[in-house]
Amino acid sequence: MKKFKFLPVVAIMLLAPVIDYAQSQKECYNTVSFCPTQKKMGFTRNMQSLSGAFEQGDTSIVQIIVYKNMEYRISICSPSNPELTGQFQFKIAEDITKGVWKESTKTVTDEDGKEKTETSRKRIYETTEVVRYDNSSDEMSQDFIFQSNQTRKLKVKVYVPESTGGDMSSGMSGSSYACVGLLVEHQPGVVSGFNR
Amino acid sequence: MKNLYSKLFTTLLALFLASCSSNPDEAVNNEEVKPAEIATNNIFYQVPTPNELFAVLKNSNVAYNRENLSDVANASNYLTKGSKALNFGVYTADLAYVTSLGKMDDASKFFETIRSLSKDLKIENAVDEVIMKRLQTNLESSNADSLFYLSNETYYNAYSYLEENNRRDVLALIVVGGWIEGLNIILNLEPYSENSEICQRIADQKLTLENLLIFTSTIENEQLSEIVGDLSGIEEVFNYVTEDDNKSSDSTEITSTKSADGVMMFGGGESNTITEKQFDDLRSLVLDLRTLIIEAK
Numbered sequence A: 001m002k003k004f005k006f007l008p009v010v011a012i013m014l015l016a017p018v019i020d021y022a023q024s025q026k027e028c029y030n031t032v033s034f035c036p037t038q039k040k041m042g043f044t045r046n047m048q049s050l051s052g053a054f055e056q057g058d059t060s061i062v063q064i065i066v067y068k069n070m071e072y073r074i075s076i077c078s079p080s081n082p083e084l085t086g087q088f089q090f091k092i093a094e095d096i097t098k099g100v101w102k103e104s105t106k107t108v109t110d111e112d113g114k115e116k117t118e119t120s121r122k123r124i125y126e127t128t129e130v131v132r133y134d135n136s137s138d139e140m141s142q143d144f145i146f147q148s149n150q151t152r153k154l155k156v157k158v159y160v161p162e163s164t165g166g167d168m169s170s171g172m173s174g175s176s177y178a179c180v181g182l183l184v185e186h187q188p189g190v191v192s193g194f195n196r
Numbered sequence B: 001m002k003n004l005y006s007k008l009f010t011t012l013l014a015l016f017l018a019s020c021s022s023n024p025d026e027a028v029n030n031e032e033v034k035p036a037e038i039a040t041n042n043i044f045y046q047v048p049t050p051n052e053l054f055a056v057l058k059n060s061n062v063a064y065n066r067e068n069l070s071d072v073a074n075a076s077n078y079l080t081k082g083s084k085a086l087n088f089g090v091y092t093a094d095l096a097y098v099t100s101l102g103k104m105d106d107a108s109k110f111f112e113t114i115r116s117l118s119k120d121l122k123i124e125n126a127v128d129e130v131i132m133k134r135l136q137t138n139l140e141s142s143n144a145d146s147l148f149y150l151s152n153e154t155y156y157n158a159y160s161y162l163e164e165n166n167r168r169d170v171l172a173l174i175v176v177g178g179w180i181e182g183l184n185i186i187l188n189l190e191p192y193s194e195n196s197e198i199c200q201r202i203a204d205q206k207l208t209l210e211n212l213l214i215f216t217s218t219i220e221n222e223q224l225s226e227i228v229g230d231l232s233g234i235e236e237v238f239n240y241v242t243e244d245d246n247k248s249s250d251s252t253e254i255t256s257t258k259s260a261d262g263v264m265m266f267g268g269g270e271s272n273t274i275t276e277k278q279f280d281d282l283r284s285l286v287l288d289l290r291t292l293i294i295e296a297k
Helices: A007-028 B002-020 B024-028 B050-057 B072-077 B081-100 B104-120 B129-140 B144-164 B168-187 B197-217 B222-238 B276-294
Strands: A050-055 A059-066 A070-077 A089-109 A115-134 A143-148 A152-159 A177-188 B043-045 B252-258 B264-269
Touching: A007 A050, A007 A177, A050 A059, A059 B197, A070 A089, A070 B050, A089 A143, A089 B264, A115 A143, A115 B252, A115 B264, A152 A177, A152 B197, A152 B264, A177 B050, B043 B197, B050 B081, B050 B144, B050 B168, B050 B197, B072 B081, B072 B104, B081 B104, B081 B144, B081 B168, B081 B222, B081 B276, B104 B129, B104 B144, B129 B144, B144 B168, B168 B197, B168 B222, B168 B276, B197 B222, B197 B276, B222 B276
Parallel strands: A059 B043, A143 B264
Antiparallel strands: A050 A177, A059 A152, A070 A143, A070 A177, A089 A115, A089 A152, B252 B264
């Protein structure tokens, strides 16, 4: 019986990461509402925004849909971990699928026993990822404004850096998670720059 | 007792190991990699709201037709949580359409109906006293833009409240109801006209439907499963193989250019289009599904 006395302690240790993650998610549910908005510029909060508990060194992908002729602003914030401000790396990428015709030839024997070459064409679809924006090439800017000439799906990849000596757990339940908000805002597309 | 502890330990160990192996890519990938190359399962699929759809169409001289809207008198007929949630979504889409066109008179009755349904669904903060006061002020001053903004806030409040309280089943039903009503409205704005603004926005809904189906697939709810099953017919119509698919690709080169005022423009790729047959089939299917929802059959 004695040797099982440690089991409750082990149980707590084993369950801690699971409970911690769930707790973190709950704590982070509304982080994005604390991110600074650009209502002054005419932007409206977009429901494709996301709040979550991000682990340091972790990358999350948020797939959003942007409409043609709308202007979007994407920004990232972590009010619970101000030391991360300016440190988030994010990319906007798009999967491009192209249909191409692929020709193949083969040698066949006809009814008279003669060999001949037959060419067939087959339509195949290839998908490649195109990075549209990378904030590491833009002085680690933490926000980005863009428009699209047509409606498309975009992937926003957000990377939370490793903390440099600081405690990532500030504002959280003693963990290595940080509450991060990915704020998406929109407004009708601007043809000229006069209202900015 | 010993046996109990032993079982507890085994269960916890299994749980621990299961949680550790939930991302196999991470388990095997010990090489140093650049941030963007880190394998991840953290992918979230987002769905634009009806408010965003009607914001897009706001400056497109969209017709206003009351017949496209769900009758607010039906609200008292919805008795189950599922029918209330679906129709909450329907009415929020109607509200977005009405307020995007600045129709003050109709807007207030939709706000009232949504407020009533939000109480039934225990989404107390969706249309709270603050919003009602701001609504009144904006109605008196005929401030159409603020009214549209308020309709967005209403949806945002409901969405946030349901997420916070882990009521994703209700949230998903609202999103589905809103998506169907939004599509039904734009399908009935004007007759088919190839490459018209409206037809392009209808074609765009193929993309939003794809994300909607992934989003709802993570949620277990019987009524949600039924309605999502019905969406498969709509997906099939969007996926009809057209003659264009057999031609050489008409997609243009991918470009990203900065305008004079510093805004990046993403260009290129394939445009979304639909044929007249797709338009007609969609109109019929969506109307049937929408009728099921608003008649709470």
